[in-house]
Amino acid sequence: MKRDRTHGQMIQAARSGKQNIVEGSQASGTSKETELKLTKVARASLEELLVDYTDFLRTRGHLLWNKDSEEALYVRKMGYKTNRTYETYKTIVETRPPEIVANIVICLIHQTNYLLDQQVRRLEQDFLEEGGVRERMTRARLHRREEQRRKRAQDE
Numbered sequence: 001m002k003r004d005r006t007h008g009q010m011i012q013a014a015r016s017g018k019q020n021i022v023e024g025s026q027a028s029g030t031s032k033e034t035e036l037k038l039t040k041v042a043r044a045s046l047e048e049l050l051v052d053y054t055d056f057l058r059t060r061g062h063l064l065w066n067k068d069s070e071e072a073l074y075v076r077k078m079g080y081k082t083n084r085t086y087e088t089y090k091t092i093v094e095t096r097p098p099e100i101v102a103n104i105v106i107c108l109i110h111q112t113n114y115l116l117d118q119q120v121r122r123l124e125q126d127f128l129e130e131g132g133v134r135e136r137m138t139r140a141r142l143h144r145r146e147e148q149r150r151k152r153a154q155d156e
Contacts, residue, residue, distance in 0.1 A: 010052045017045035021116075032130070036123040043116045050109045053102045062099035064106070071100075075107040 024038030057064050065072045081088060089108075093101055131139075 006052060006055075010049055013045045013049040013052065017042045017049065017112075020045065032123060032127050036120065036127060039116055039119055039123060043113060043120065046109050046113055046116070050106060050113070053106050053109070056102050057099060057106075060099065062102070065103045067110070071103065072107050075104050076111065079108075079111050 020038045020042035024035045024042065027034040027038060054064060056062075078084070078088060089104065093104060096104070
């Protein structure tokens with residue numbers, strides 16, 4: 001079966017979201033600025049994917065679950081299980097019709113976006129309070145110079 005352009009774009013948006021989360025996490029040890037930027041890119045990619053899934057439902061005349069519907073709450077509750085993997089969702093995703101799977105994915109994207117929003121807020125707060133690597137290194141150098149100046153003054 002030939003896939004359309006939207007399908008390819010959806011795959012790319014999903015991959016981009018995942019990859020930017022991974023790369024942002026890897027950058028966290030060296031650059032909060034880079035981590036923040038990549039986390040925001042991940043969030044934007046997942047938002048694009050969310051719109052595509054919503055369009056899928058709309059253009060086919062399927063219902064979009066309300067966030068407080070019984071089905072959405074069930075999917076959300078699954079997210080609280082420990083050690084979640086694809087296996088956690090495999091049975092319901094692989095045995096349901098496309099409109100149900102689309103709604104499940106929409107729920108999961110909303111959960112992920114919520115967590116990314118929390119991460120972005122924390123990273124922004126940390127960056128404002130601590131600065132980036134360059135600022136911290138500059139403070140450390142200035143502190144070191146001041147210590148050296150004080151030591152020389154004591155020695156004289």
